[in-house]
Amino acid sequence: MMHLSLYFTVVAIALLFSFAYSTPDTHKNFVGCLYNYPHNTTSISKAVYTQTNSSYSFTLDFSIRNLRFYNVSSKPLVIVTPLDVSHIQATIICSQRHGMQIRTRSGGHDYEGLSYVAEVPFVVVDLINLREINVDVENSTAWVQAGATIGELYYSISQKSKTLGFPAGMCPPVGTGGHFSGGGYGFLMRRYGLAADNIIDAHIIDVKGNVLDRAGMAKSDYVRDPIPDVGLQCLWxxxxxxxxxxxxxxxxxxxxxxxxxxxxxxxxxxxSGNIFHIQYGVEWQEEGEEAAQRHVEWIRRVYSYMEAYVSKSPRAAYVNYRDLDIGVNNDGYTSYSQASIWGLKYFKNNFNRLARVKTRVDPLNFFRNEQSIPTIVLKGRK
Incomplete structure (x- = not known):
């Protein structure tokens, strides 16, 4: 089998989260700003849902994959389902003007629900309408929008070729936006690497709303030494x-x-050096906070037990299996040193490079969440 390389549209927005301050009338002014944004290439009115809209609940619930967060009280004041890139630009600009935090949802599979849950007034940018896929068999490439699922990508490839494939994950409903941005592993990983290793270009929307063309670009553990038999026997x-x-x-x-x-x-x-990656998961049908807490505590005990058999200094983790237990940012300013507690687990030495890029492209730290990359404060500034 041959494999495709991908061009990826608006991939960056799948990772962007923001923080700002708001007032009780924020969402009304925010919606007005969206409608009046002068650069909308199509009407945005059919892509905006407030809590009084009859389709609000359906739109919010449609892509909630983790039912732990199905009935939470912290719901978005507004949901935007962009029909084109200009609607994303409008949302970024208007969020900054009117003190709204942005949470962006591709497939809705975030383990901690960070694509649709927040403790401050926020808007969800749901990419469900941005799912176009164009496969170029002759050049073994494809353009993929960040709202498409990996299942839709596989299907689109199969309709054009019986010999091409793409090395991504095994769960068809997972959104390409988050999956590719965090790495994206699957059955073809040992032959072709990660999904992200095969992305050759990306269209990125920055904090100013500019579209940039960037060419060339649960719980989890990593194991570097074989786990002894006794370790696995005591796991059962x-x-x-x-x-x-x-x-x-x-x-x-x-x-x-x-x-x-x-x-x-x-x-x-x-x-190199990792023998394998471990994903821990638990599901339950019981309702109520008590049942949820029992199951969460179970997986925490398993994770704690496995500490002796996995990578150390740091104990590495996979960012696509987001885990707030390993550390979170403050509500306000978070130092690079503090964020390194969780950042080094996900990104190792690349965390410093990511923080430097963040400082350059988003110096005011508008895009943020509980585990967003921090800015590096220059000496004498804060």
């Missing part, structure tokens, strides 16, 4: 507990092409 009793009826531990082997790509090639750093 956890799975006899009541909370483990729908639990799993998934081992994904590394090596091959993953060993050949430098840790600094893209932000994803987990390369």
């Amino acid at each position: 009793p956890f799975f006899y507990e009541d909370e483990a009826q729908a639990a799993y531990v998934q081992f994904t082997p590394y090596g091959g092409r993953m060993d050949e790509i430098s840790e600094s090639e893209i932000p994803f750093p987990h390369r």
